[in-house]
Amino acid sequence: MKVAGSGLKKIAGLAGPFVGLILVITIFSLMPEVSDRFLNLANIKSVATQSVIVALCALGMTLIIVSGGIDLSAASNLALSCVLVAYAINLGVPPLLAALVGVAAGGTIGFLNGFLITRLRLVPFIVTLGMMGIARGLAKWVARNQKIDAPLSWLNELMVRTSKPSWLLVSPGIWLMILFSLVMAVLLRKTVFGRHAFAVGSNELTARLCGVRTDRVKVVVYTISGLLCGLAGVMEFSRLTVGDPTVAMGLELDIIAAVVIGGGSLSGGEGSILGTLVGVFIMAFLRNGCTMMGWPNYFQEIIIGAIIIAAVTLDRLRHRQE
Amino acid sequence: MPEKPLLSLTGISKSFGPNQVLDAVDFELEAGEVQAILGENGAGKSTLIKILSGAYKPDRGRMFISGVEYRPSGPLEGRRQGIAVIYQELNLAPHLTVEENIMLGQEESRLGLVDRKKNLERIKKVLEFLCHPEISPDIPVRKLSVGARQVVEIARALASQARILVMDEPTSSLSQEDTRRLFEIIRKLRAEGVGIIYISHFLEEVLEIADRFTVLRDGKVVGRGLIKETSVEELIQLMIGRRISELFPRLPHQPGEVILSCSGIKSNRMSRPVDLDLRRGEILGVAGLVGAGRTEFLRALFGLDRLEQGLVVVSGRRFRPSFTAVSIGCGLGMQSEDRQVEGLAVRMNLADNLTLSRLKPYVRSGFLNGRKQKAAASRWIERINIKARSPEQKVWTLSGGNQQKVALARLLHQEAEVFLLDEPTRGIDVMSKAQIYELMGRLAADSKAVIFVSSYLPELLGVADRIAVFHRGQLVEVRPAASWTEASLMRAAVTGRESDPVLTGERP
Numbered sequence: 001m002k003v004a005g006s007g008l009k010k011i012a013g014l015a016g017p018f019v020g021l022i023l024v025i026t027i028f029s030l031m032p033e034v035s036d037r038f039l040n041l042a043n044i045k046s047v048a049t050q051s052v053i054v055a056l057c058a059l060g061m062t063l064i065i066v067s068g069g070i071d072l073s074a075a076s077n078l079a080l081s082c083v084l085v086a087y088a089i090n091l092g093v094p095p096l097l098a099a100l101v102g103v104a105a106g107g108t109i110g111f112l113n114g115f116l117i118t119r120l121r122l123v124p125f126i127v128t129l130g131m132m133g134i135a136r137g138l139a140k141w142v143a144r145n146q147k148i149d150a151p152l153s154w155l156n157e158l159m160v161r162t163s164k165p166s167w168l169l170v171s172p173g174i175w176l177m178i179l180f181s182l183v184m185a186v187l188l189r190k191t192v193f194g195r196h197a198f199a200v201g202s203n204e205l206t207a208r209l210c211g212v213r214t215d216r217v218k219v220v221v222y223t224i225s226g227l228l229c230g231l232a233g234v235m236e237f238s239r240l241t242v243g244d245p246t247v248a249m250g251l252e253l254d255i256i257a258a259v260v261i262g263g264g265s266l267s268g269g270e271g272s273i274l275g276t277l278v279g280v281f282i283m284a285f286l287r288n289g290c291t292m293m294g295w296p297n298y299f300q301e302i303i304i305g306a307i308i309i310a311a312v313t314l315d316r317l318r319h320r321q322e
Numbered sequence: 323m324p325e326k327p328l329l330s331l332t333g334i335s336k337s338f339g340p341n342q343v344l345d346a347v348d349f350e351l352e353a354g355e356v357q358a359i360l361g362e363n364g365a366g367k368s369t370l371i372k373i374l375s376g377a378y379k380p381d382r383g384r385m386f387i388s389g390v391e392y393r394p395s396g397p398l399e400g401r402r403q404g405i406a407v408i409y410q411e412l413n414l415a416p417h418l419t420v421e422e423n424i425m426l427g428q429e430e431s432r433l434g435l436v437d438r439k440k441n442l443e444r445i446k447k448v449l450e451f452l453c454h455p456e457i458s459p460d461i462p463v464r465k466l467s468v469g470a471r472q473v474v475e476i477a478r479a480l481a482s483q484a485r486i487l488v489m490d491e492p493t494s495s496l497s498q499e500d501t502r503r504l505f506e507i508i509r510k511l512r513a514e515g516v517g518i519i520y521i522s523h524f525l526e527e528v529l530e531i532a533d534r535f536t537v538l539r540d541g542k543v544v545g546r547g548l549i550k551e552t553s554v555e556e557l558i559q560l561m562i563g564r565r566i567s568e569l570f571p572r573l574p575h576q577p578g579e580v581i582l583s584c585s586g587i588k589s590n591r592m593s594r595p596v597d598l599d600l601r602r603g604e605i606l607g608v609a610g611l612v613g614a615g616r617t618e619f620l621r622a623l624f625g626l627d628r629l630e631q632g633l634v635v636v637s638g639r640r641f642r643p644s645f646t647a648v649s650i651g652c653g654l655g656m657q658s659e660d661r662q663v664e665g666l667a668v669r670m671n672l673a674d675n676l677t678l679s680r681l682k683p684y685v686r687s688g689f690l691n692g693r694k695q696k697a698a699a700s701r702w703i704e705r706i707n708i709k710a711r712s713p714e715q716k717v718w719t720l721s722g723g724n725q726q727k728v729a730l731a732r733l734l735h736q737e738a739e740v741f742l743l744d745e746p747t748r749g750i751d752v753m754s755k756a757q758i759y760e761l762m763g764r765l766a767a768d769s770k771a772v773i774f775v776s777s778y779l780p781e782l783l784g785v786a787d788r789i790a791v792f793h794r795g796q797l798v799e800v801r802p803a804a805s806w807t808e809a810s811l812m813r814a815a816v817t818g819r820e821s822d823p824v825l826t827g828e829r830p
């Protein structure tokens with residue numbers, strides 16, 4: 001009885017963002033101009049592929065926001081990784097190693113974020129704002145302020161729309177997104193580290209009082225998130241086939257928006273992976289639908305802006321009822 | 323024919339869902355009197371105040387101010403009608419200056435520009451009336467002491483020409499000295515014809531400052547009368563509805579071997595190093611004024627502040643407290659004086675709060691077993707009588723007394739050997755207090771050790787075996803509780819001089 005009750009409550013709690021997603025999908029599939037194309041498999045695959053990069057970063061961002069932080073450097077971090085992968089391949093490094101270089105670079109930036117936040121006792125907003133400039137600058141420096149062309153390799157097949165080999169059904173990028181979503185969901189909900197991250201975000205002083213090594217938790221949180229941004233950078237390179245230091249400008253705000261639409265609280269202690277993914281897909285389907293309808297770009301921006309405000313308002317209302 | 327009372331409430335009722343919080347409450351307040359509203363947590367005091375201030379609307383009943391019906395549409399209307407409420411957690415903007423805080427929402431202005439000169443004149447008058455002309459209008463409120471902040475809040479009420487002043491637990495975070503000064507202010511306001519509603523758990527204070535009292539229990543008025551015709555015992559009996567046999571239940575316990583000894587402990591926030599031993603089966607009380615260094619001592623011992631020197635030995639294990647995880651591993655457990663800010667993660671649920679300092683039993687290779695964790699929390703809820711619906715209930719929805727029990731249950735669950743308790747009974751109801759005293763006794767009987775910091779001398783004398791006194795950041799004296807009296811404790815806390823044992827307690 002009791003278990004069923006709490007289960008229902010959880011479903012109701014997740015329903016908020018889901019309602020938004022279903023609404024977006026329903027509206028577009030009812031539009032006569034696009035109804036035949038919008039909900040077909042090819043289009044869904046393409047939306048999913050387009051979501052991979054934002055989703056990977058948003059997974060890490062969820063962890064950070066749950067622990068009470070914020071990362072403004074996520075998109076710059078991604079760009080740096082993207083450029084480094086291209087640079088490494090140009091040097092003749094095997095593709096797998098080049099990808100690892102990209103991921104490791106992301107992890108390093110994330111670690112630096114965490115290290116500076118805990119050592120200098122600065123707020124995450126400031127440290128990552130600085131890091132946003134530093135990482136972007138480094139990316140441009142490495143790339144000498146232009147795109148780096150690199151010879152094609154299997155790395156560039158990670159984000160294709162028709163999967164190769166065909167038994168994968170969808171592109172490897174989507175599989176990676178699913179895999180890391182599962183890993184992060186388990187990490188957040190089922191492990192001691194996850195519980196500590198929630199505790200630090202909910203009340204850092206209490207966490208410390210209870211013997212949680214809050215600084216260590218934060219450094220790990222930012223490092224994990226950085227690694228995911230690095231991976232997203234590899235995916236970006238895979239998609240673009242070049243290392244572009246100006247890629248993903250402003251994407252950090254989309255990433256944060258996805259987490260917030262999915263129920264993450266910027267004051268920490270709240271957020272979920274499933275919610276974040278729903279947030280990512282709400283934005284991705286909206287963009288896709290608007291493009292199909294031939295609506296101008298500014299229209300999409302206005303709608304997404306309104307959705308962010310509506311989502312957070314709904315979230316607050318739900319909390320008040322509790 | 324007497325004049326119409328300043329404030330009169332008739333038949334006020336209020337329910338939240340099925341919960342009847344106030345049931346036909348009548349209340350009258352005269353100009354120039356201090357009336358205490360007493361009752362346990364949950365008796366309906368806060369709801370009554372919120373209705374009075376305009377924050378809630380009553381379901382039934384009417385309110386009159388000087389005979390004129392008062393039906394506030396919201397708190398702003400309440401303030402306009404001359405009702406000022408000073409809440410337990412002060413409502414000041416820490417970054418704004420004293421002047422800006424006092425005049426907030428009532429700034430003197432001309433053509434939209436703030437008229438500083440006029441503002442300052444009003445503030446100066448008010449602060450002088452409150453006997454605190456030394457508070458500069460230009461300093462930011464965050465730089466003031468708690469006592470001074472309260473003066474600022476009262477000044478704000480006065481500047482808005484309040485005729486009815488409601489004070490909700492005004493002394494709970496004040497030192498004895500600040501409390502005395504607050505009482506002077508209250509007496510002055512009373513002489514000016516302000517009607518004051520005074521809510522406090524400190525019954526001695528109520529006896530000292532109030533003229534009349536009204537006792538609420540389960541939303542009903544169960545007693546009222548003149549303060550000079552009542553006693554602490556009678557008030558407690560009215561509040562809880564029956565006699566409590568003993569306010570400080572004592573369980574027999576014997577001090578055993580030394581379990582904790584600290585030598586030369588000094589953190590960056592203490593002014594002198596402290597040496598102290600604690601035995602198993604002992605309750606050590608710590609007295610002193612607010613800011614005397616008691617909390618800082620506990621924090622240093624537990625590794626919460628940066629340690630400059632000193633060592634701690636707990637059960638034979640030596641360490642320099644700097645990581646709370648290590649302290650917990652050695653058997654120390656600390657309960658913070660500030661439940662809301664530090665002690666509990668109030669937006670997390672009860673089970674998480676209770677088990678956070680020892681998740682180990684619910685972990686296998688890094689994975690947490692939530693079901694086991696909740697089952698364990700349920701057992702503790704039952705064992706120490708926490709009133710909660712389920713282990714998944716969010717902590718902020720619990721009453722103060724129950725929140726405190728969660729904080730204590732965490733230390734029990736953690737299987738601490740040495741309990742560092744900082745003001746464990748602050749702001750909680752009489753029944754919960756008695757349960758916490760009993761719990762401390764049980765711990766001591768169980769050969770655990772307790773350090774018990776409190777500003778309320780009767781409970782220190784009633785519960786502790788030895789009492790240490792802090793003054794201006796240093797430990798002044800430690801002696802058996804039996805050789806202290808309230809007067810001698812106070813003297814040591816205020817003057818910082820060791821008392822002459824021969825004279826102790828013999829002075830009238």
